[in-house]
Amino acid sequence: MKIPYKSVIVCSIILGILISLQLKTIKLENEGTTTSKRGEQLLLQLKSLKKESDSLEEEINTIKSNIEKYKDDEGEEVLKSEINKYEKLAGYTxxxxxxxxxxxxxxxxxxxxxxxxxxxxxxxxxxxxxxASAISINDERIVFDTYLDLREDSLYVNNTKIEEPIVIKAIGNKETLESALKIKYGIVWEIEKYYNYKVDIVSNDNIDISGYDKKINNIDVGKLNE
Incomplete structure (x- = not known):
């Protein structure tokens, strides 16, 4: 796993700083016997360094705890779950x-x-x-750089030709998704009233949307989410 190794590196750096501070503290203690005034100044510096040292020790203990967490199976599963979540949101799974x-x-x-x-x-x-956590048009996954392009009297999504009927799938809260489309004078109303289309919306508890697996080549297109 990469994250534990990064934590080890950070931990090593902090340990190095702590050792440096400890050496500096020893040096200050040795030099602090010259004059009373100098001793007071050094004492203030020592208190400041002690405070920094305590803070660093706390950080080191936290990092050590995280390292142990990532070493065991539970930590690995947590990381895998996070990675999987963001891959889904990106549209590639x-x-x-x-x-x-x-x-x-x-x-x-x-x-x-x-x-x-x-x-x-x-x-x-x-x-x-x-x-919606995932959307597709005729099984073409919608991702961040998805585009729709009209050329030669045909519609293309991610450079794939789309034939009618057009079927859009969306995963998320069913009631919220449907309400967003069927709001009064909204997009469904507009399509049915002015374009002579029937917009059929069906709730489903088991929708499958495939991950995006193509490389997008940007051309003069209509992009989503602008």
Whole structure:
């Protein structure tokens, strides 16, 4: 594990400082017998150094305790859990959980929503604001640098062509996610009223969203979360 080794290095540095302070204290004590005034000055310095020494000893004990924690199995599991959590948030690992599935159903084949993909961007941003932990569009994972690009009458997400019907999955609190989309005069209302689409939202306790596994090449695109 890397973290214990870093802790050992920090601990060694602090021990070195402490030893240096102890040597300085000895030197001050030896020189403090010349005059009364000089002795008072040295005494003040000694008190200050003693205070710093106590503080450093406390830090050393804390670091030693952390090292022991990371050495045992429990500490390792804690670290693994933290790493896994942040990998999920970054979008690079598979996620399973409860949430909602949104299906955009075209009621008029002559009016595709892909030409107004800003509506999809808006929907994704609403889900992000509602604390969705993972989102996908037609199984393409949405990550920090995800982009939507319209070219040759086709919509691409992360350089993958998206066909209709468009299905958006979001993992998080089901009620919160759905409320964020179905708020009065919100994004669902706008899509259904002005674009002749049916927005079907279904709650699900077992949604699977795959991790992102591609390299993104930035081009002239519409980015999320700007």
């Amino acid at each position: 598979d996620v399973t959980g409860s949430g909602i599935i949104i299906k955009l159903i075209n009621n008029n084949s002559d009016n595709s929503i892909i030409y107004n993909y800003d509506l999809i961007l808006s929907m994704i941003n609403k889900l992000n604001t509602a604390q």
